[in-house]
Amino acid sequence: MSRAFVFPGQGSQAVGMGKDLADAFQTARDVFGEVDQALSQDLSKIMFEGPEDQLILTENAQPALMAVSLAVVRVLEKDGGMDLGKACALVAGHSLGEYSALAAAGAFSLADTAKLLKIRGQAMQKAVPVGQGAMAALLGLDLEAARAVADEAAQGEVCTAANDNAPGQVVVSGAKAAVERALVIAKEKGAKRAVLLPVSAPFHCALMQPAADAMAEALGNVTISAPVVPLVANVTAAQVSDPDEIRRLLVEQVTGAVRWRESVLAMKEAGITGLVELGSGKVLGGLVRRIDKSLSGSSINTPQDIETFLESL
Structure with missing residues (x-):
């Protein structure tokens, strides 16, 4: 089966996210610890224990979702011996999930991804006053x-x-x-x-231009490497591997539409037969068959899911 790994966006967060992974795998605990350190914040405590009103804040939800996705990826690689470049042909992510996808494919370091998503969450929240x-x-x-x-x-x-x-x-x-x-x-x-x-804010529209400007500055200060497999970008629904092009599209993505349906169909066109969602929730895995019934969709977010997936490789 030709496979794509996909990564969830905002809305998939829930109190308790990642705790079973942290309990089961030192590798997952290391990921959460590295994110906490990068942000100088005990984000993993908010993820595991709440309170929910703190977790759902955009500036916390975005790095939290990425952290769970990357914990799954690192466990598959380190504990399961998976080579991401051989296990999937493409990666994609829904909105903030695009950063998770790029980190998984080696384009960003984990620490840089956490910091970028913190900035992105804060900038999106500030762009439009609450209630407007x-x-x-x-x-x-x-x-x-x-x-x-x-x-x-x-x-x-x-x-x-x-x-x-x-x-x-x-x-x-x-x-x-x-x-x-x-x-x-x-x-x-x-x-x-x-x-x-x-x-809490009107994402992916022209009102987010101040956040796009903030991300242009932030992305200009980090190293982006070519991902080990191409990314199917939200705003173009097309494959991209060039670091400068990735940087430009991530800025455009803040005000641009998330073309998820077209992205999934583009992956099918490229020969993908199954999409595997890595991280919190099961939203993207569930959307796959609504988009195209010939595609299979699944989600990996528990230790049992990880074991089942590794057995299938």
Whole structure:
């Protein structure tokens, strides 16, 4: 089977995340310790014990999700003898998961990735005052219909399709009033459901430009190596390996749409038959068959999952 490793984005965090890995593997404990040290913060304590209101803060959730993903990767490599370059043909990640994917493929050091995601989380939170932006899931509308809803709802404000997750599952993002108008318009246009998402900022839209500027500066100060396998980038749904191009696309990604459905289809086109999600939750593994029934999707986030996967290699 030709396999891609994919990495979850925000929303997959939960109190207790990574604790079973830390209990079972010294390698996982080392990853969490290295992230804590890089951030000068006891992030692993928040991950394992909460409180939830601290964990869901964007600046904590983003490095926390990356830490669990990288703990899974390192355990597979160090304890399981897996060679990532041979175990998968491509990597991809949903939004912040793109950083996890790049770290897994050797483009970033673990410490740099943790610091970048801390900066990214803080910058995204600061870009728009709380309560002025919003995101909403439009269920039952395809991308073109969702874009039409966003355009009609904008009325001079920012409102745009931000995440194309799967057929009939598109997220719009922008100014709160515009997104609220989109909820009404979407239902009029036949959406099965249109719901506001419990997020603290309007990600992946033009309102995030201050955060994109912050990431351009931060990414300019870190070393990016060519990944051992290509990344399928969120904003282009195409493969990339060149470090300068990766840097540019990561900046663009802050304000650009996450083209996840197209990314999965591009992976299929490249010969991928199965997507394996590494890290917290099972969101991406679950989306695979909604995007294309011929693809297999699975998730690895527990010691048992790791054992089962290693046996399949």
